[in-house]
Amino acid sequence: MYVFVTGGTGTIGSAVVAELLGHGHTVLALARSDGSAQAIKDAGAEPLRGGLGDLDILRAGAAQADGVISLAFGRDYSSAEALAASIAEESAAMSALGQELTGSGKPIVTVSGTPWVAGRTSTEADQVPTDGPVGERGRSQIALLELASRGVRASAVRMPRTVHNQGQGGFAGLLTDAARRTGVAGYPGDGAQRWPAVHALDAAVLFRLALESAPAGTAWHAVADEGDAVRDIATVIGRRLGLPVQSVPEETFGPFGAIFAMDQPSSSTYTREALSWEPTHPGLLADLENLQP
Numbered sequence: 690m691y692v693f694v695t696g697g698t699g700t701i702g703s704a705v706v707a708e709l710l711g712h713g714h715t716v717l718a719l720a721r722s723d724g725s726a727q728a729i730k731d732a733g734a735e736p737l738r739g740g741l742g743d744l745d746i747l748r749a750g751a752a753q754a755d756g757v758i759s760l761a762f763g764r765d766y767s768s769a770e771a772l773a774a775s776i777a778e779e780s781a782a783m784s785a786l787g788q789e790l791t792g793s794g795k796p797i798v799t800v801s802g803t804p805w806v807a808g809r810t811s812t813e814a815d816q817v818p819t820d821g822p823v824g825e826r827g828r829s830q831i832a833l834l835e836l837a838s839r840g841v842r843a844s845a846v847r848m849p850r851t852v853h854n855q856g857q858g859g860f861a862g863l864l865t866d867a868a869r870r871t872g873v874a875g876y877p878g879d880g881a882q883r884w885p886a887v888h889a890l891d892a893a894v895l896f897r898l899a900l901e902s903a904p905a906g907t908a909w910h911a912v913a914d915e916g917d918a919v920r921d922i923a924t925v926i927g928r929r930l931g932l933p934v935q936s937v938p939e940e941t942f943g944p945f946g947a948i949f950a951m952d953q954p955s956s957s958t959y960t961r962e963a964l965s966w967e968p969t970h971p972g973l974l975a976d977l978e979n980l981q982p
């Protein structure tokens with residue numbers, strides 16, 4: 690398949706590009722800078738110059754491809770305004786990609802997050818949240834999946850809170866960033882709340898499987914660890930960085946503070962069975978041992 694990928698230089702996207710190329714697909718990848726274009730070429734893919742806000746370029750990329758994987762998302766999580774701007778940009782981009790594919794029967798795989806359900810482990814059958822700080826993101830995912838009824842083989846691969854590689858990435862990566870910034874490996878509350886996780890190389894396999902075979906309108910969970918206690922995550926970070934480990938106020942983590950405080954385990958039982966996906970790479974706590982002071 691000739692696949693158009695956005696976010697192909699990110700933690701997850703670079704693994705997805707390598708996974709696609711390793712399984713006989715060819716890749717056209719959005720690149721917003723010379724550095725990103727070079728990284729795409731070095732990976733063995735073809736860059737398409739443009740940013741996520743260049744909707745005509747996105748449409749052109751989708752039109753010439755056999756399928757699309759949408760992963761690009763702004764990296765500025767420092768304020769509620771910055772997060773909202775990234776969500777709005779992604780929402781407009783997905784809408785343009787979806788319109789372009791309408792009636793084509795082509796696949797588009799988008800990235801989403803595992804939902805949280807009070808008092809139990811979430812599953813693929815649960816809906817993503819449509820309120821709170823990332824509610825708009827949930828609504829645009831749902832709108833994309835609804836294109837199933839308009840001739841688009843749209844599916845969503847839901848990411849756990851932490852997608853990691855070499856101990857970096859995701860919510861655990863934000864805990865590490867905060868620890869380096871503040872000198873304390875902190876966690877909100879009592880740290881007993883659990884976050885699910887997956888290695889980026891395992892997540893990449895699931896994106897390929899969804900692209901190749903997921904039925905229209907379906908959602909999948911790229912979950913390897915159902916839930917690691919946040920205190921355990923902070924404990925490894927503190928030991929690796931030589932910093933004290935302790936509870937800190939939610940506000941330490943900016944707009945994500947409230948989400949960081951929640952218990953949100955998630956399962957991938959259905960995904961493993963239906964798509965024959967089996968994670969093989971290290972879990973989060975083992976991978977965090979790769980952190981360097």
Ligand SMILES: NC(=O)c1ccc[n+]([C@@H]2O[C@H](COP(=O)([O-])OP(=O)(O)OC[C@H]3O[C@@H](n4cnc5c(N)ncnc54)[C@H](OP(=O)(O)O)[C@@H]3O)[C@@H](O)[C@H]2O)c1
Pocket residue numbers: 695696697698699700701702719720721722725739740741742760761762763764800801802848849850851852853858859860
């Ligand atoms: N990592 C996780 O734990 C996790 C968990 C849940 C959900 N997700 C979601 O999964 C997706 C990928 O995550 P990631 O960790 O791989 O992200 P990442 O490492 O931050 O990479 C972001 C990617 O998006 C691109 N990008 C951002 N803004 C762009 C713009 N305006 N125009 C063009 N490209 C743009 C970046 O390009 P440059 O290289 O040029 O900057 C990069 O390729 C995101 O949607 C993220 O929200 C991730």
